[in-house]
Amino acid sequence: MEFGIKTGQGGYSYEELIKVWNAAEELGYNSAWLYDHFYALGGDKTRPCLEAWTTLAALAALTKRLKMGTMVTCVNYRHPSLLAKIAATVDIVSNGRLIFGIGAGWYQEEYAAYGYTFPDTATRIRQLREALIVVRKLWTEDSASFKGQFYRITNAVCSPKPLQKPRPPMIVGINSGKKTMPTLAVKYADGLNVTSSSLVDCKVIINAAKSTADRLGRKDLQVSWQGFMLIGRTTSEVEKGIARAARRRGVSEVEFRQMSLDRGLIIGNPDECVSRLREFAEIGVNSFILGFTGDTDITPLELFRDTVVPELR
Numbered sequence: 001m002e003f004g005i006k007t008g009q010g011g012y013s014y015e016e017l018i019k020v021w022n023a024a025e026e027l028g029y030n031s032a033w034l035y036d037h038f039y040a041l042g043g044d045k046t047r048p049c050l051e052a053w054t055t056l057a058a059l060a061a062l063t064k065r066l067k068m069g070t071m072v073t074c075v076n077y078r079h080p081s082l083l084a085k086i087a088a089t090v091d092i093v094s095n096g097r098l099i100f101g102i103g104a105g106w107y108q109e110e111y112a113a114y115g116y117t118f119p120d121t122a123t124r125i126r127q128l129r130e131a132l133i134v135v136r137k138l139w140t141e142d143s144a145s146f147k148g149q150f151y152r153i154t155n156a157v158c159s160p161k162p163l164q165k166p167r168p169p170m171i172v173g174i175n176s177g178k179k180t181m182p183t184l185a186v187k188y189a190d191g192l193n194v195t196s197s198s199l200v201d202c203k204v205i206i207n208a209a210k211s212t213a214d215r216l217g218r219k220d221l222q223v224s225w226q227g228f229m230l231i232g233r234t235t236s237e238v239e240k241g242i243a244r245a246a247r248r249r250g251v252s253e254v255e256f257r258q259m260s261l262d263r264g265l266i267i268g269n270p271d272e273c274v275s276r277l278r279e280f281a282e283i284g285v286n287s288f289i290l291g292f293t294g295d296t297d298i299t300p301l302e303l304f305r306d307t308v309v310p311e312l313r
């Protein structure tokens with residue numbers, strides 16, 4: 001079992017991100033992740049929000065061991081040939097620590113705000129399939145060509161190649177879907193990251209992916225779960241954490257609790273957190289990516305590492 005942190009960028013300064021990522025590395029976490037959004041999610045949208053891939057490159061140069069990535073890159077925000085070049089550069093800067101997370105996109109409001117066309121779900125999934133093919137070809141072929149419905153490249157050269165051979169791991173982010181997205185993740189990538197807070201929905205997604213993997217003879221499928229956590233030793237610590245998180249997002253505590261329900265935030269003491277995460281482990285999750293709700297306080301990362309990780313590893 002592996003454990004990663006997800007900071008996102010919403011509301012954080014660059015210096016704060018450095019602090020949290022360095023702490024995660026020192027505490028022994030396996031990975032750290034950003035999100036691919038142009039403004040902060042949840043609460044006040046005018047909070048600072050650094051761009052994902054440029055920030056990732058900078059953090060790659062300042063860390064030594066953490067695996068890293070965006071969970072997940074939106075397929076529509078960058079042409080896949082450009083994305084392949086960007087990601088190859090980050091893999092080199094990080095000395096081979098990139099995990100390439102990508103998804104079909106979902107935030108229609110953000111698409112509209114930044115002038116992107118928001119295709120229907122089926123179209124975005126087809127675009128994701130082609131993007132995975134384009135990225136893979138550019139990473140593994142000396143001269144790559146592809147002619148699809150949405151993307152075309154002709155004798156395209158990606159040099160230098162990523163440091164990892166044959167290429168960095170590719171993970172598809174999935175929030176829902178009984179067949180299409182899980183199948184795509186198995187056929188065109190190395191695994192999937194499920195983000196639904198519903199254990200039932202996650203089980204359906206994971207079982208569909210495993211069924212496809214079995215049919216194709218895949219034995220190395222990676223399955224991670226991404227969620228949000230507010231952990232405290234006592235009820236008092238948890239309540240104080242809720243108050244801090246609400247203030248940071250510019251919302252009331254009542255609004256934050258509703259946001260928590262909507263997003264599946266795990267709130268509780270170490271035993272409660274262990275119990276909840278163990279449910280996901282039992283349906284096939286072998287890696288957790290957790291957004292800790294604690295501003296830039298390192299205490300939640302320490303508490304989780306000391307009390308929860310030993311029970312699940």
